[in-house]
Amino acid sequence: MTFKTSKIYKNISKLAILAAVSVLFMLSFTACGKKSSAEEGKGKINVVCTIFPEYDWVRELIKGNEDKFNVTMLMANGADLHNFQPTAEDILKISECDIFIYVGGESDGWAEDALKEGKNSNRVVINLMDAIGDRKREEELVEGMQGEEEEEGEGEEEEEEYDEHVWLSLKNAKLIVNVIEEKLSAADPDDKDKYEKNLKDYTAKLDELDAKYSEMVSGASKKTVVFGDRFPFRYLVDDYNIDYFAAFIGCSAETEASFKTVTFLAEKLDELGLTSILTIETSDQSIAKTIVENTKDKNQKILTLDSMQAVTAKEADGGKNYLRIMEENFDTLSEALR
Numbered sequence: 645m646t647f648k649t650s651k652i653y654k655n656i657s658k659l660a661i662l663a664a665v666s667v668l669f670m671l672s673f674t675a676c677g678k679k680s681s682a683e684e685g686k687g688k689i690n691v692v693c694t695i696f697p698e699y700d701w702v703r704e705l706i707k708g709n710e711d712k713f714n715v716t717m718l719m720a721n722g723a724d725l726h727n728f729q730p731t732a733e734d735i736l737k738i739s740e741c742d743i744f745i746y747v748g749g750e751s752d753g754w755a756e757d758a759l760k761e762g763k764n765s766n767r768v769v770i771n772l773m774d775a776i777g778d779r780k781r782e783e784e785l786v787e788g789m790q791g792e793e794e795e796e797g798e799g800e801e802e803e804e805e806y807d808e809h810v811w812l813s814l815k816n817a818k819l820i821v822n823v824i825e826e827k828l829s830a831a832d833p834d835d836k837d838k839y840e841k842n843l844k845d846y847t848a849k850l851d852e853l854d855a856k857y858s859e860m861v862s863g864a865s866k867k868t869v870v871f872g873d874r875f876p877f878r879y880l881v882d883d884y885n886i887d888y889f890a891a892f893i894g895c896s897a898e899t900e901a902s903f904k905t906v907t908f909l910a911e912k913l914d915e916l917g918l919t920s921i922l923t924i925e926t927s928d929q930s931i932a933k934t935i936v937e938n939t940k941d942k943n944q945k946i947l948t949l950d951s952m953q954a955v956t957a958k959e960a961d962g963g964k965n966y967l968r969i970m971e972e973n974f975d976t977l978s979e980a981l982r
Contacts, residue, residue, distance in 0.1 A: 720957035748773035749808025813879035864981035872932030
């Protein structure tokens, strides 16, 4: 079943983009002494990424050639993709860059407007949703999941909406890094062999971890997880045929679960004999705790799967990376399926 994602997250006001663009033009006339991101990276290939996974993948693929690139992560402070609003400086970075990488889902519709302000006519754009092709999955409202109220009287036709958390699949990641490497090699054909080697090494690691997930789930005693939270892991569970129940969809703006939702999920924990309930990394765990309190034994453990929606550039520079997080998620999921 498909439905409209909350407009709090979905419809980022175009006025914010227009305001940022206005500031951008003023800065272009008044900030004479301040260098733009393109000027700071003059002579380098400027790559702008919206979120952490993209940023990490680019850095993996350019290993050994880092001095040729200026790689920027827009949501460097751990801003949430679902309510991010770009600044004038962000739009300037996008307008001047050589390669721009973004998710392409409902939450970053602002990027489409920002791309119209391009100064670099040769800029290459990589859309993650396009990169995975027919692996895109529509958002779904599963049994027991709390829907969201819709605004009335607009008379709009319901459009297909796809789950945008495509990076939370190792299989998707493999498709995406292939596209990124292709564009990096086109931007710097002299070192194409290096990028291809980095791609080969990295995809081998993705394949290895993917196989590890498959083997673990195949031998697991449980095949279902319960989430007392938003659920951005649709692609992950689909990869390994894991069933799930959750309080909200992955892009939900809801923060309070109804009594009906709490009761349903508590009963599922009892019915399935699950010893844990899951949340995402930014959760205060209040909903999960309430669900546990409504189970028969009231002793389920609360575990966390990292959806990589709050990773900062500082953490990335400190060694946090996509593969490491997916390995940690593997450990968490292993425990949840016991």
